[in-house]
Amino acid sequence: MKIAVLGGGITGCSAARLLAADGHAVSLFEAKGRLGGLCASSTIDGFVTDHAGGHILFSKDKEVMDFMLAGLGTVGYHTSKRDTRIWLRDRFVRYPFENGLCDLRDEDRYRALRDYIVAWHERKTGTPSPDNFRDWCLWRFGTGICDLFMHPYNSKIWNVPLQELGTAWVEGRVPDAPMEDVLKSALGQHTAGYVHQAIFHYPLTGGFESVVHGIAAGIPAGIVRLNTPVRELRRVGGSYVVDGESFDEVISTLPLAALGRMLEGVPAAVRDAFAALDHVSLRTVFLALDKADAPPHSWIYFPDKQDGPQNRVTWLSNYSPRNAPPGKSSVMAEVTWYRERPGTEAETTEAVVAGLSAGGFFRRDQILFSRVFDVDHAYILYRSGLEAHLERVRAWCAEQGLHVVGRFGNYSYFNSDMCVRAALDLAAKFKARC
Ligand SMILES: Cc1cc2nc3c(=O)[nH]c(=O)nc-3n(C[C@H](O)[C@H](O)[C@H](O)COP(=O)(O)OP(=O)(O)OC[C@H]3O[C@@H](n4cnc5c(N)ncnc54)[C@H](O)[C@@H]3O)c2cc1C
Numbered sequence: 304m305k306i307a308v309l310g311g312g313i314t315g316c317s318a319a320r321l322l323a324a325d326g327h328a329v330s331l332f333e334a335k336g337r338l339g340g341l342c343a344s345s346t347i348d349g350f351v352t353d354h355a356g357g358h359i360l361f362s363k364d365k366e367v368m369d370f371m372l373a374g375l376g377t378v379g380y381h382t383s384k385r386d387t388r389i390w391l392r393d394r395f396v397r398y399p400f401e402n403g404l405c406d407l408r409d410e411d412r413y414r415a416l417r418d419y420i421v422a423w424h425e426r427k428t429g430t431p432s433p434d435n436f437r438d439w440c441l442w443r444f445g446t447g448i449c450d451l452f453m454h455p456y457n458s459k460i461w462n463v464p465l466q467e468l469g470t471a472w473v474e475g476r477v478p479d480a481p482m483e484d485v486l487k488s489a490l491g492q493h494t495a496g497y498v499h500q501a502i503f504h505y506p507l508t509g510g511f512e513s514v515v516h517g518i519a520a521g522i523p524a525g526i527v528r529l530n531t532p533v534r535e536l537r538r539v540g541g542s543y544v545v546d547g548e549s550f551d552e553v554i555s556t557l558p559l560a561a562l563g564r565m566l567e568g569v570p571a572a573v574r575d576a577f578a579a580l581d582h583v584s585l586r587t588v589f590l591a592l593d594k595a596d597a598p599p600h601s602w603i604y605f606p607d608k609q610d611g612p613q614n615r616v617t618w619l620s621n622y623s624p625r626n627a628p629p630g631k632s633s634v635m636a637e638v639t640w641y642r643e644r645p646g647t648e649a650e651t652t653e654a655v656v657a658g659l660s661a662g663g664f665f666r667r668d669q670i671l672f673s674r675v676f677d678v679d680h681a682y683i684l685y686r687s688g689l690e691a692h693l694e695r696v697r698a699w700c701a702e703q704g705l706h707v708v709g710r711f712g713n714y715s716y717f718n719s720d721m722c723v724r725a726a727l728d729l730a731a732k733f734k735a736r737c
Pocket residue numbers: 309310311312313314315332333334335338339340341342355356357358359360361531532533534556557558585637680681682708709710711712717718719720722
């Protein structure tokens with residue numbers, strides 16, 4: 304079969320490789336001059352940085368993990384223990400927050416525990432789960448934890464009123480500590496909490512993008528078309544015409560809303576559903592530091608605005624011993640935005656540096672250089688009602704024989720391992736059909 308794969312991120316590269324291995328005539332269209340998509344990385348003066356925030360390699364899916372690690376054969380990888388913290392005013396609190404109550408000041412710990420118990424009691428006596436994220440947090444964690452962490456942190460990351468978000472996405476995404484853990488942690492006994500991702504890998508060199516390169520190395524020559532943005536997609540009989548060229552099948556990993564705009568003949572109701580799929584964008588600020596002693600943490604969450612605009616900071620030099628030259632370290636801050644960029648690159652960098660240097664994470668004179676990367680599609684915006692739009696769009700695409708996969712390709716809250724899983728499943732589906 305002649306197959307067009309749209310997009311050269313990890314989903315498109317995995318799909319192209321697997322389908323080509325099964326004997327299909329595959330063409331992979333990538334708008335940019337490089338493969339990688341959201342997994343892109345750069346190496347600048349011996350410092351490695353991921354563009355879309357620090358990426359870690361982990362999966363509960365053995366087949367997927369083997370597939371991803373196999374590509375790192377020559378590069379190798381470094382394994383770390385996840386050590387994450389929340390920076391709250393003047394102190395580190397262990398993550399997840401409910402497992403770190405012992406790190407809070409006495410008055411905060413009391414409030415957090417009291418309100419957690421009140422919320423727990425109300426849930427047990429039948430108060431139904433609210434359908435907006437703001438109230439769901441109150442229902443699940445109580446006012447104390449919401450005031451201290453859940454509400455400010457989530458407001459920072461989503462950039463829209465939390466009442467506008469639904470709750471369908473929280474399962475498996477918002478850590479959910481049992482009462483016993485919360486009681487123990489409030490009494491000073493540390494509990495582990497979220498054990499998923501306890502151990503993670505990262506390529507020794509080249510940043511997370513090396514994972515995609517490892518996969519793409521298995522794509523035969525002549526398949527990848529870089530600098531080839533797809534502009535038009537038309538269904539003609541049982542085939543698809545991609546910018547004038549005919550294919551039996553199309554696999555799209557492009558953001559669904561963009562796909563909707565390039566398709567011809569979409570019914571008005573479906574077009575509206577495509578247009579309702581919204582997203583949050585990301586600006587990352589990378590700082591190369593003339594400082595050997597990075598904190599031992601993998602990453603740190605920053606709920607409070609007063610500590611800077613970043614919601615998360617990753618100590619990238621901890622991910623691989625080759626991510627920074629000897630005696631140096633590096634850190635990357637993530638600042639999300641919705642529709643409007645958060646000022647100029649220089650303004651964002653200054654705000655991040657002001658927050659982090661005031662917190663004592665480094666001194667200004669230790670900064671060797673900085674880089675800013677903007678990522679348009681970073682997070683799916685889970686507005687209430689999104690599921691109905693998504694259902695309509697996915698059903699219509701399925702009717703049209705259009706395969707939509709990947710994080711924004713399918714509008715699923717996927718990490719890279721789940722993207723690979725989707726590609727493996729799709730290839731298996733094609734195999735079963737042929
Ligand atoms: C802040 C953040 C942190 C993350 N952390 C992790 C992590 O720690 N671990 C993990 O496993 N995952 C993580 N992820 C998720 C991971 O980045 C994604 O799941 C994965 O990279 C998505 O791959 P994809 O191929 O589906 O999409 P993308 O990577 O978005 O690929 C789509 C491709 O399509 C191309 N394209 C767009 N329009 C066109 C067009 N018109 N024509 C041709 N090509 C086009 C783009 O250039 C891009 O290359 C994180 C994501 C974010 C935003």
